Amino acid sequence: MVAFIAGAFATRPPVTTMEATLSDGVVHASGNARERFYDSQGYGQPRANGALALAPVEAAHLLFRGDLDAVDGMDFHDFLASGSVSETVFLVYKDLRDRGFYLSPAREAFADDPDGADLIVYPRGKGPWDDEVAYRIRVVGERTDVPATELGDVVLAVVDEESEITYFETGVPEIEGNSRTDLPAEIEGELLSDRVTVPRPPEGLYEECFYGQPLDESASDVLQLSLLEAAYLAREGALAVDGGAHVLQERGRAVEGERFDRRLAVYTTLRERGVVPKTGFKFGADFRTYADVESVADLGHSEFLVRVVPGDHVFSPRDLALDVRLAHGVRKRMVFALTDAKGAIDWLTVTRLTP
Amino acid sequence: MVAFIAGAFATRPPVTTMEATLSDGVVHASGNARERFYDSQGYGQPRANGALALAPVEAAHLLFRGDLDAVDGMDFHDFLASGSVSETVFLVYKDLRDRGFYLSPAREAFADDPDGADLIVYPRGKGPWDDEVAYRIRVVGERTDVPATELGDVVLAVVDEESEITYFETGVPEIEGNSRTDLPAEIEGELLSDRVTVPRPPEGLYEECFYGQPLDESASDVLQLSLLEAAYLAREGALAVDGGAHVLQERGRAVEGERFDRRLAVYTTLRERGVVPKTGFKFGADFRTYADVESVADLGHSEFLVRVVPGDHVFSPRDLALDVRLAHGVRKRMVFALTDAKGAIDWLTVTRLTP
Numbered sequence: 001m002v003a004f005i006a007g008a009f010a011t012r013p014p015v016t017t018m019e020a021t022l023s024d025g026v027v028h029a030s031g032n033a034r035e036r037f038y039d040s041q042g043y044g045q046p047r048a049n050g051a052l053a054l055a056p057v058e059a060a061h062l063l064f065r066g067d068l069d070a071v072d073g074m075d076f077h078d079f080l081a082s083g084s085v086s087e088t089v090f091l092v093y094k095d096l097r098d099r100g101f102y103l104s105p106a107r108e109a110f111a112d113d114p115d116g117a118d119l120i121v122y123p124r125g126k127g128p129w130d131d132e133v134a135y136r137i138r139v140v141g142e143r144t145d146v147p148a149t150e151l152g153d154v155v156l157a158v159v160d161e162e163s164e165i166t167y168f169e170t171g172v173p174e175i176e177g178n179s180r181t182d183l184p185a186e187i188e189g190e191l192l193s194d195r196v197t198v199p200r201p202p203e204g205l206y207e208e209c210f211y212g213q214p215l216d217e218s219a220s221d222v223l224q225l226s227l228l229e230a231a232y233l234a235r236e237g238a239l240a241v242d243g244g245a246h247v248l249q250e251r252g253r254a255v256e257g258e259r260f261d262r263r264l265a266v267y268t269t270l271r272e273r274g275v276v277p278k279t280g281f282k283f284g285a286d287f288r289t290y291a292d293v294e295s296v297a298d299l300g301h302s303e304f305l306v307r308v309v310p311g312d313h314v315f316s317p318r319d320l321a322l323d324v325r326l327a328h329g330v331r332k333r334m335v336f337a338l339t340d341a342k343g344a345i346d347w348l349t350v351t352r353l354t355p
Numbered sequence: 356m357v358a359f360i361a362g363a364f365a366t367r368p369p370v371t372t373m374e375a376t377l378s379d380g381v382v383h384a385s386g387n388a389r390e391r392f393y394d395s396q397g398y399g400q401p402r403a404n405g406a407l408a409l410a411p412v413e414a415a416h417l418l419f420r421g422d423l424d425a426v427d428g429m430d431f432h433d434f435l436a437s438g439s440v441s442e443t444v445f446l447v448y449k450d451l452r453d454r455g456f457y458l459s460p461a462r463e464a465f466a467d468d469p470d471g472a473d474l475i476v477y478p479r480g481k482g483p484w485d486d487e488v489a490y491r492i493r494v495v496g497e498r499t500d501v502p503a504t505e506l507g508d509v510v511l512a513v514v515d516e517e518s519e520i521t522y523f524e525t526g527v528p529e530i531e532g533n534s535r536t537d538l539p540a541e542i543e544g545e546l547l548s549d550r551v552t553v554p555r556p557p558e559g560l561y562e563e564c565f566y567g568q569p570l571d572e573s574a575s576d577v578l579q580l581s582l583l584e585a586a587y588l589a590r591e592g593a594l595a596v597d598g599g600a601h602v603l604q605e606r607g608r609a610v611e612g613e614r615f616d617r618r619l620a621v622y623t624t625l626r627e628r629g630v631v632p633k634t635g636f637k638f639g640a641d642f643r644t645y646a647d648v649e650s651v652a653d654l655g656h657s658e659f660l661v662r663v664v665p666g667d668h669v670f671s672p673r674d675l676a677l678d679v680r681l682a683h684g685v686r687k688r689m690v691f692a693l694t695d696a697k698g699a700i701d702w703l704t705v706t707r708l709t710p
């Protein structure tokens with residue numbers, strides 16, 4: 001059946017008939033395979049006996065191109081159907097080759113560092129004989145969930161049901177800002193059902209430190225604080241409400257359970273780093289953040305959208321695509337705050353990548 | 356404290372000093388309250404004794420405007436802090452009044468049909484004395500989860516932490532199309548790990564019926580089908596694979612569990628209605644849909660983004676905002692397919708509304 005698939009290559013026959021054998025998950029090709037495939041194109045690993053060891057995905061690509069005729073008598077389609085290679089990994093391998101990269105399967109070629117990666121991509125113009133890596137790629141289908149803890153040092157390549165590939169670069173963001181971190185002297189607030197009002201707020205509380213929001217445009221001398229802002233200020237001793245700080249936390253938990261505590265931990269950390277978090281509701285996120293607030297009147301663009309998730313969160317690639325696409329559309333970076341039960345936070349940023 | 360809030364109204368004192376009393380959740384105002392508030396502005400319900408019965412949110416708004424001086428001695432801020440009225444409902448009530456609508460609290464004014472609504476909004480220029488309703492509004496905070504089953508006939512008003520309000524119209528979409536529903540004569544396919552390939556597919560299978568995707572641009576005579584497309588075709592007797600249709604379903608379940616069955620039920624229903632579902636991955640959805648496919652070469656804009664959720668799904672307003680905003684940005688309508696265990700589907704559409 002290879003004829004249908006490799007039709008475009010029919011005019012470029014193999015230099016010599018080239019067959020190969022599969023054993024223990026490695027495809028062995030002899031003859032001039034090393035010269036043709038490794039030396040000039042970066043496929044496989046040369047072995048001491050002069051033969052070339054190919055990973056199944058490399059062999060599949062050579063079959064697809066028509067450079068290999070068969071592996072144990074199987075043509076490209078039979079080889080794929082044999083289960084020797086995942087077709088999602090093959091599709092990504094092919095896409096990256098089409099983009100001009102040399103690459104190797106991670107598990108075979110880099111046994112010392114395959115963790116979480118399926119493919120190792122070399123910088124353009126480089127190959128397996130060099131010592132540089134451009135991307136470590138993890139391949140999943142659009143329906144395969146991915147634990148958040150497995151991201152951060154790989155590029156996630158998602159193959160959708162139409163075999164289109166979306167690449168997500170994952171990493172650890174630098175989250176530091178220069179917004180004012182000083183707290184006001186203790187102010188008094190009144191807890192309503194879902195927010196706290198502060199009458200006659202101290203100068204700068206809103207305008208410079210960007211806490212709260214005036215209740216009404218015509219009434220800038222009453223400030224309303226979100227429960228989160230109020231809980232933070234109260235815990236820092238900067239806000240007094242009847243019943244004390246824990247009343248605010250209890251109110252928050254009443255609506256969203258332990259999620260409130262996780263969000264408070266993230267809010268607190270962001271503030272401590274000089275970054276101002278405000279609600280990200282309109283963007284479907286927990287927070288949007290401002291790194292350099294000098295005054296609300298002269299507010300810059302917010303840089304990040306932050307979504308707070310538990311440390312053991314598992315991403316659906318679809319939801320990841322949604323978050324990242326929306327963030328991109330509003331010129332912000334999507335950041336996930338992975339919080340454990342004690343409030344420790346691992347930061348993860350995910351952005352769309354075009355290799 | 357009302358002075359700070361109603362500062363803007365200080366130049367417009369009440370015509371007469373107007374006080375009111377609260378009992379059993381109803382605020383009673385006498386004197387000329389009926390003429391001033393009901394007849395000319397649509398607040399409250401007139402009672403036989405000539406007095407006016409106001410819902411707490413109405414009284415709060417009159418206090419806020421300075422038209423009422425006090426309720427049981429409480430000014431606006433005290434009244435809000437007393438817990439007699441939810442400030443989120445108040446904020447939405449105020450916003451709609453600011454937009455020029457007359458409205459009533461649903462529970463008090465429409466005891467026969469308050470289901471799931473907090474506020475009843477009359478068409479512009481109409482009031483409680485008329486018999487028309489423009490919107491039934493349900494009010495939630497940005498952190499309050501909302502069961503999907505409670506949507507479909509209300510407008511959801513979400514008050515975010517900065518008290519900005521986003522309105523979502525919810526309804527039941529008409530999902531009908533004119534795409535071809537005839538199935539091919541039985542074709543043969545080969546199951547790979549995550550898709551099915553069909554060599555030499557019958558004419559029109561892709562080009563007219565929009566099943567599958569060519570494996571490669573240079574190889575249009577091998578079609579790949581997603582597991583979902585393949586499972587559908589196999590169950591309809593239009594595709595044969597080794598082991599039969601149930602092998603496809605098992606493979607699907609292996610990756611995404613019972614979600615695969617729910618997605619298959621939605622896929623099937625859409626196809627039966629003449630609508631072509633294709634992956635919505637790039638938009639973070641399960642499907643994008645095409646209502647009138649005559650040929651892939653002349654494909655129109657896809658109309659809906661469909662997300663498949665269990666029938667007992669509970670929306671986080673934040674996630675709803677995300678889906679609806681993204682769909683709007685790509686000029687599609689967001690549709691949720693609520694599926695029960697037997698594959699029955701309730702459709703729900705959610706769009707952003709500016710009242």
